[in-house]
Amino acid sequence: MNTIYKVLGLMSGTSLDGLDIAYCHIWQETETFWSFKILDAETISYSPAWKLQLKNAIYLSDSAHEDLDKAYGIWLGEQAKAFIQKNNLDVDFIASHGHTSHHRPEEEYTFQLGNGQELANSSRQKVVCDFRSLDVKLGGQGAPLVPIGDELLFSDYDFCLNLGGISNISFQKDGKRVAYDIGLANMPLNYITQKTNLEYDKGGTLAASGELNEGLHSQLDKLEYYKLPFPKSTGYEWFSKEIIPLIEESKASIEDLLHTFIQHNTSKIALAITENMEKKVNTLLVCGGGALNDFFIETLREKLLPHTEVIIPSKQLINFKEALVFGLMGVLKMEDKTNVLSSVTGASNDSCSGVVFFPSK
Structure with a gap:
C-alpha cells in the first residue's frame, strides 16, 4: 500500500491575507500522479502589527531582518502547534513556504521569512522549508513553485x-x-x-x-x-x-x-x-x-x-491550494524526488529543494 503522508502545509502570500494552514493526506497513485485530501484548513489573519512588519521587511537592516525571521518562525510554530492541538492531528512534518521578504533572482537572492529551526522548536515538529534558494543558486527564478x-x-x-x-x-x-x-x-x-x-x-x-x-x-x-x-x-x-x-x-x-x-x-x-x-x-x-x-x-x-x-x-x-502544494513539495523532499522544475524556473536542472529542521532538545 502506498504511504500516506500526513502533512501540515503553511503558506503566506504577497497579498498578506494571512497565514494559510492546511492539514493534508498525500499519497502517490502512479509514477506521474499523486492524490490528496485536505482534512482541516484555516486562514489565520495577521494582526495590524504583523502585517506592517511583513510588508516593510524589505526595508529592514540585515540585523533587524534576521530578528524578524526568527520572531516570525516562532510565531509560525505557535500557530501550527495550536492548530494541531485544536484539531487533535497526527502530523508527520510541517512544510512551510514562509513569507517572501526579498525576491531578486537576477542577483541570485531570494529570502522567505520564517526561520526553520525556530519553527521546529516552537511547534515541536519536523519542518521542511526554504524551497526557493537552491533553484536560484542553479540560475533559476526560484518561482513559481506551485x-x-x-x-x-x-x-x-x-x-x-x-x-x-x-x-x-x-x-x-x-x-x-x-x-x-x-x-x-x-x-x-x-x-x-x-x-x-x-x-x-x-x-x-x-x-x-x-x-x-x-x-x-x-x-x-x-x-x-x-x-x-x-x-x-x-x-x-x-x-x-x-x-x-x-x-x-x-x-x-x-x-x-x-x-x-x-x-x-x-x-x-x-x-x-x-x-x-x-x-x-x-x-x-x-x-x-x-x-x-x-x-x-x-x-x-x-x-x-x-x-x-x-x-x-x-x-x-481556492483558498488552500498553495498550502497543499507546499505540503506535496515537502513530501517529495522526504522521498528525494524532484519538486522544482527547471522548465518552469529556467534553472540549469530540476532539483529536490528544501531544508529539513528537527526540534532541538
Whole structure:
C-alpha cells in the first residue's frame, strides 16, 4: 500500500491575507500522479502589527531582518502547534513556504521569512522549508513553485491559474510543464481599496461600478515586464517601483482604478492563454483569492470565450491550494524526488529543494 503522508502545509502570500494552514493526506497513485485530501484548513489573519512588519521587511537592516525571521518562525510554530492541538492531528512534518521578504533572482537572492529551526522548536515538529534558494543558486527564478502541484495533482486541466497578490499560470507546452508570473492580480486591488479603509473589494462590486481609465490602462500595457520572455517572476519590488507610482499619480476614482486594473489584469491573462493553447477547447482551473472576485472572473470569462472554460473549484481548494502544494513539495523532499522544475524556473536542472529542521532538545 502506498504511504500516506500526513502533512501540515503553511503558506503566506504577497497579498498578506494571512497565514494559510492546511492539514493534508498525500499519497502517490502512479509514477506521474499523486492524490490528496485536505482534512482541516484555516486562514489565520495577521494582526495590524504583523502585517506592517511583513510588508516593510524589505526595508529592514540585515540585523533587524534576521530578528524578524526568527520572531516570525516562532510565531509560525505557535500557530501550527495550536492548530494541531485544536484539531487533535497526527502530523508527520510541517512544510512551510514562509513569507517572501526579498525576491531578486537576477542577483541570485531570494529570502522567505520564517526561520526553520525556530519553527521546529516552537511547534515541536519536523519542518521542511526554504524551497526557493537552491533553484536560484542553479540560475533559476526560484518561482513559481506551485506548478509541480499542477503537474502531479491537477494535470486534468489544460491551464492552472493562481490569483494571489500576483497572477501566475502553469500549463503543458511541447510535452513540458511551463509556468511564469503573468503580472498583477490582487496586489493593486487591495492597495487601492485600503485607501478607503476596506481590506478588499468583496466580490469586485466597487470595480464593477467603475469605468475604464484609458490613460492608466495604456500606461499599464506599456510596462517593460510584459515584454520579457518566460520563465520570469515578479513580486512586491516590481509593484512598489512600477505600479504604486501610477496609482498615486492617477486622478481616477477608486471605482475606476479598480475597474481599470481588472480589465488590464484579465487582458494579460487571456493573452497568456490564447498564445499558448495547443487545443481548440481548453479548461482553466482558477485558485487563489482572486477566484472569489466575481467581477474579475466574469470579465476573464468574457475574454476567454469561446475557446476556454473557466473552472472555479471548491472554496477550500481556492483558498488552500498553495498550502497543499507546499505540503506535496515537502513530501517529495522526504522521498528525494524532484519538486522544482527547471522548465518552469529556467534553472540549469530540476532539483529536490528544501531544508529539513528537527526540534532541538
